[in-house]
Amino acid sequence: MAENIRTVEHATCTFCGCVCDDMNLTVDLDKHCITKAENACVLGKAWFAEHTIENRPAATIDGREVGVDEAVEEAARILVNARFPIIYGLSDTTCEAQREALAIGDLIHGTIDTTTSVCHGPSGIAFQGVGESTMTLGEVKNRADLVIFWGGNPGEAHPRLFSRYAVTTKGMYIPNGKKDRYIVSVDVRRTQSTPVANLFIQVKPGADFELLWALRALVRGRRLDPSVEERTGVKLDTMKQLVERMKTCRYGVLFFGMGLTMTRGRHFNSGALLALATDLNEFTHFVAKPVRGHGNVTGADNVVSWTTGYPFGVNLSRGYPRFNPGEFTTVDTLSRGDADAALIIASDPAANFPKAAIEHLHRIPVIALDPKATETGKLARVAFCTATYGINVGGTVYRMDDVPITLRPAFESPYPSDQEVLTAIKNRVRELLNKKAKPKEARKAA
Amino acid sequence: MSLTLALRVAPQVPMEAEALTFDRVADLSESDIAALPLLHGNEKAAVGDFFKVSGRANGEVHLEGDLGRVKYLGAGMSRGRLVIHGNAGMHLGSAMIGGEILVKGNAGDWVGPEMLGGRIIITGNAGHMVGSAHRGGTIGMRGGEIIIHGNAGNETGNGMRNGLIAIGGNSGDFTGVNMRAGTIMALGGLGWRSGAGMVRGSIVSMQPAELLPTFSYDCDYRPVYLRLYLLYLRELGMAVEDAWIEGEYRRYSGDSVELNRGEILLLNRQKLS
Numbered sequence: 001m002a003e004n005i006r007t008v009e010h011a012t013c014t015f016c017g018c019v020c021d022d023m024n025l026t027v028d029l030d031k032h033c034i035t036k037a038e039n040a041c042v043l044g045k046a047w048f049a050e051h052t053i054e055n056r057p058a059a060t061i062d063g064r065e066v067g068v069d070e071a072v073e074e075a076a077r078i079l080v081n082a083r084f085p086i087i088y089g090l091s092d093t094t095c096e097a098q099r100e101a102l103a104i105g106d107l108i109h110g111t112i113d114t115t116t117s118v119c120h121g122p123s124g125i126a127f128q129g130v131g132e133s134t135m136t137l138g139e140v141k142n143r144a145d146l147v148i149f150w151g152g153n154p155g156e157a158h159p160r161l162f163s164r165y166a167v168t169t170k171g172m173y174i175p176n177g178k179k180d181r182y183i184v185s186v187d188v189r190r191t192q193s194t195p196v197a198n199l200f201i202q203v204k205p206g207a208d209f210e211l212l213w214a215l216r217a218l219v220r221g222r223r224l225d226p227s228v229e230e231r232t233g234v235k236l237d238t239m240k241q242l243v244e245r246m247k248t249c250r251y252g253v254l255f256f257g258m259g260l261t262m263t264r265g266r267h268f269n270s271g272a273l274l275a276l277a278t279d280l281n282e283f284t285h286f287v288a289k290p291v292r293g294h295g296n297v298t299g300a301d302n303v304v305s306w307t308t309g310y311p312f313g314v315n316l317s318r319g320y321p322r323f324n325p326g327e328f329t330t331v332d333t334l335s336r337g338d339a340d341a342a343l344i345i346a347s348d349p350a351a352n353f354p355k356a357a358i359e360h361l362h363r364i365p366v367i368a369l370d371p372k373a374t375e376t377g378k379l380a381r382v383a384f385c386t387a388t389y390g391i392n393v394g395g396t397v398y399r400m401d402d403v404p405i406t407l408r409p410a411f412e413s414p415y416p417s418d419q420e421v422l423t424a425i426k427n428r429v430r431e432l433l434n435k436k437a438k439p440k441e442a443r444k445a446a
Numbered sequence: 447m448s449l450t451l452a453l454r455v456a457p458q459v460p461m462e463a464e465a466l467t468f469d470r471v472a473d474l475s476e477s478d479i480a481a482l483p484l485l486h487g488n489e490k491a492a493v494g495d496f497f498k499v500s501g502r503a504n505g506e507v508h509l510e511g512d513l514g515r516v517k518y519l520g521a522g523m524s525r526g527r528l529v530i531h532g533n534a535g536m537h538l539g540s541a542m543i544g545g546e547i548l549v550k551g552n553a554g555d556w557v558g559p560e561m562l563g564g565r566i567i568i569t570g571n572a573g574h575m576v577g578s579a580h581r582g583g584t585i586g587m588r589g590g591e592i593i594i595h596g597n598a599g600n601e602t603g604n605g606m607r608n609g610l611i612a613i614g615g616n617s618g619d620f621t622g623v624n625m626r627a628g629t630i631m632a633l634g635g636l637g638w639r640s641g642a643g644m645v646r647g648s649i650v651s652m653q654p655a656e657l658l659p660t661f662s663y664d665c666d667y668r669p670v671y672l673r674l675y676l677l678y679l680r681e682l683g684m685a686v687e688d689a690w691i692e693g694e695y696r697r698y699s700g701d702s703v704e705l706n707r708g709e710i711l712l713l714n715r716q717k718l719s
């Protein structure tokens with residue numbers, strides 16, 4: 001092997017919530033790129049292939065190239081002077097960086113939110129309201145004989161979920177893999193995931209809650225109006241057969257996606273599914289799990305939860321955490337014009353948030369950290385180019401089943417990590433706050 | 447002359463103002479009221495930084511200006527009358543015990559969450575979660591009345607345990623979700639999935655509604671208590687038609703996923719004379 005080629009075994013792909021940790025990477029150290037990613041799916045291969053060292057300034061203020069220290073100073077100044085600063089993003093960085101962001105939020109009495117609020121935030125609300133019968137993906141692989149995918153398309157979005165854990169893989173008590181499992185897919189249309197299913201149930205758009213509610217009624221042996229067929233587009237017989245199968249399986253799993261959480265009904269849709277899993281535990285072992293998108297969005301939930309007690313949408317204005325999605329979630333704080341400064345980490349709200357929220361981002365000072373050039377980076381007062389987690393930076397991420405996994409970076413980056421930048425901002429914020437004996441006077445002077 | 451607090455400096459960021467309740471200001475001088483604490487974003491402030499205070503409370507306190515960014519007005523209030531001439535922010539009358547709040551404008555989300563008693567009247571529209579439980583809580587308002595002349599958002603009366611919520615216009619999705627008891631009257635329409643998970647209680651509407659399959663038709667009848675409620679709402683200034691008072695209602699019971707002891711009453715429009 002040539003001197004400038006390196007191999008990294010058991011590296012981790014952080015593209016999606018599967019966080020596959022069996023990657024064998026071949027790295028060209030001269031060209032600063034990964035030339036081969038063994039075991040990666042098509043998405044993972046693209047993820048590893050696209051990361052090279054870009055020629056961008058490490059830091060800018062109003063688009064002007066500056067040193068990292070100067071940018072840190074400006075970022076800290078903005079945050080300390082803000083009355084309603086928000087911190088957002090965090091799902092594509094390490095838990096170590098997330099901790100630093102939380103520490104900043106605590107110091108500045110800010111509002112902390114993650115991309116969870118625009119994907120599985122409703123599930124977070126439902127977990128609190130309904131509870132969660134949960135598991136690890138290892139259990140699914142070894143035990144699950146009934147796997148139901150609801151409102152998601154893992155075949156395209158999480159390709160190795162099928163082969164590593166949930167469909168074709170052989171497990172301790174599932175020796176024949178797919179042959180020992182019954183797969184159900186519930187969706188509003190056929191997708192690339194549909195062919196793996198033994199049973200496909202096409203529910204009318206916007207009727208997931210009604211179908212879940214009907215299944216709950218059947219599981220509990222309660223009255224059900226026949227109009228349910230018309231409302232959901234699913235035959236009552238099909239529902240009854242599914243319920244029978246759910247009650248008699250040995251180990252059932254409900255995986256659910258954003259087709260459920262981001263359609264009308266949101267947290268009640270997730271809550272209905274979680275309640276169905278709970279109901280089924282009267283008869284057999286049944287669990288439910290959201291299929292998470294971003295590589296470390298589960299880590300963000302964990303870090304925010306273990307730090308504040310709540311998973312996202314947390315406000316610290318009073319010095320203690322308060323959780324209220326709708327009030328403290330970023331789309332809302334921006335759309336209403338509440339926030340007066342924003343620290344955005346590894347996310348691009350300026351590209352995908354509603355218009356009112358993006359317009360407000362243009363009005364307030366924004367600090368952005370991202371390995372890539374983004375719309376948010378373009379409008380930011382202070383922008384940092386950071387090293388990519390999992391490719392250039394080690395640390396910890398959480399798989400979608402809340403299992404922590406260690407990263408093995410492939411090659412070094414000239415850019416600082418998110419953690420390094422956030423630690424520097426945190427330290428400077430602390431110094432500035434200590435100087436601010438009389439906060440109001442200091443702010444007026446500024 | 448009653449006590450008036452007129453907004454003179456608009457808050458730049460959300461403000462939390464539990465101090466602006468009848469109980470707190472009724473017996474104080476103007477300067478003492480001006481010194482009461484507020485939270486402007488993450489910064490401590492005083493009432494006088496934002497409001498001009500004048501007069502003395504004579505059973506009423508008046509707040510003037512657009513207070514759409516001011517949260518927790520009238521929170522925990524137990525007596526007296528708070529009149530808001532303009533919009534009110536979130537958490538209006540949170541955990542209120544008694545007295546009356548009148549908003550001559552619109553109110554934000556979480557009007558009267560976990561309220562115990564008293565009355566809140568909104569002449570305009572209200573946001574989501576009227577009279578509901580806080581996130582993570584299971585019990586919403588336990589008593590009192592919330593009267594909204596306009597429309598209300600989603601999850602009105604989430605987890606409601608007792609009391610009355612009356613909405614002159616439409617109520618959003620999941621009205622009366624997880625309701626334990628009490629009465630919700632949406633004189634306009636009901637959104638999707640009203641009464642989901644309700645255990646007991648009554649939801650009433652004058653418009654047809656698509657109900658969950660876990661609700662079943664019982665009978666058509668004229669509930670006596672409904673006449674009394676409607677006459678009472680008319681007394682409070684709501685537009686109540688005679689036909690509603692005299693009319694027959696279709697009764698559906700549910701939610702069968704829970705105890706099946708709740709009811710949804712829909713005016714039988716076919717039998718209107």
Ligand code: SF4
Nearest residue numbers: 013016019020041044
């Ligand atoms: S399934 Fe997800 S984590 Fe695994 S290799 Fe593919 S993109 Fe990467």
